[in-house]
Amino acid sequence: MRFAPDAFFDAALTALKDEGNYRRFADLERRCGAFPRAHHEGGQGDREVTVWCSNDYLGMGQHPAVLAAMRDALDTAGAGAGGTRNISGTTHAHVALEAELAELHGKAAALLFTSGYVANWSALGTLGARIPGLVILSDALNHASMIEGIRHSGAEKRIWAHNDLSDLERQLSALPDETPKLIAFESVYSMDGDIAPIAEICDLAERYGAMTYLDEVHAVGLYGARGGGVAEREGLMDRLTIIEGTLGKAFGVMGGYIAASAPLIDFVRSFASGFIFTTALPPAVAAGALASVCHLKTSTAEREAHAVRVATVRAGLDRLGIPHVDNPSHIVPVMVGDPLKCRYISDLLMAHHGIYIQPINYPTVPKGTERLRITPSPVHSETDVAALLDALGALWEQCQLARLPRAAQ
DSSP: OOOOHHHHHHHHHHHHHHHTOOOOOOOEEEOTTTTTEEEEEETTEEEEEEEOSOSOTTOGGGOHHHHHHHHHHHHHHOSSOOSBIIIIIOOHHHHHHHHHHHHHTTOSEEEEESSHHHHHHHHHHHHHHHSTTOEEEEETTOOHHHHHHHHHHTOEEEEEOTTOHHHHHHHHHTSOTTSOEEEEEESBOTTTOOBOOHHHHHHHHHHHTOEEEEEOTTTTTTSSTTSOOHHHHTTOGGGOSEEEEESSSTTOSOOEEEEEOHHHHHHHHHHOHHHHTSBOOOHHHHHHHHHHHHHHHHOOHHHHHHHHHHHHHHHHHHHHTOOBOOOSSSOEEEEOOOHHHHHHHHHHHHHHHOEEOOEEOTTTSOTTOOEEEEOOOTTSOHHHHHHHHHHHHHHHHHTTOOOOOOOOO
16 A cells, blocks of 8 residues: 555644644734734634733833834835845844844854754754864753754764753763863753753863853843843853854844854854855844844843743742742743643633633653743733733632642732
């Protein structure tokens, strides 16, 4: 019997649905000036919902300065960049944004990519492929883009236990001193919200002659006096070889980048296929990102309001006894522990409460750790927080999920 591709695909998708791990998209339209409100087009018709799982952490995607910069660039330069950066695609907005990002991280240069995923894949892939004998030591919970970049490079990879300094040192010490080494890790890990011991990793890197590659995508804009990330907050940017970030989360627009020494940036620019053969970001996108980066360098209001809102949500969950991962970051993972119930709660939040939180199931997280990943923002009101807590409390009761001892009222 001949292979029947559609039958194979249908069987695989059916198994995914039976496990509760099938991903469904919510048809949403954000409302500029009203976010986190969005209109949801679903089976019950078009209606308003409140988004509680966006990575537009500070609401910069609707900030007046960002929108004005994008409109001006659109009127001035048109829609697209017109090509790759090498072939007519470099505009002044790209050059200015790279200079601003380099300055933000205290580096000599920066390089733009079309996303944080592409930045990781291209940079790690290029370094791993082009540095003879390079060994990349990768944290066990690194993002898929880092894993794919390392795999694509063909370099030797050694995985060290998540945030485990003893395991990292054990593996570093086993390598010959003359072997080129690169430690790849993140600052804020997006699913559990924990933060890497950056200073201690830098200590080990210096002791064993290793380069460092820090992914700050869930930290830039949010931490540090000017939004440079956890490394800026802790005064460590100068000790890191490469800092990678995104423009699509706290900065509210789109794109990714790396910041490093001028020779390293020029090296990646010259050899990375993911940069060389990709059409450049539209000038309007680069201009909007530039406005966002510049604004958050000088304004602390968004970060301060954001921290207050995160603390309020956490305190409310504690009062209700709803289990959530206790971490030092802005990410609030509410633990369900069952894929079907996680999907069910998400559906009921949308259908009955007008609250959108996407369930996070396997393979994004290990089986048995399914969760609702909540991302409070300064554009959520106190009324929004109260509605979220009321809904979660009711659904926890309805689904007969375990509660923790409730915090004092």
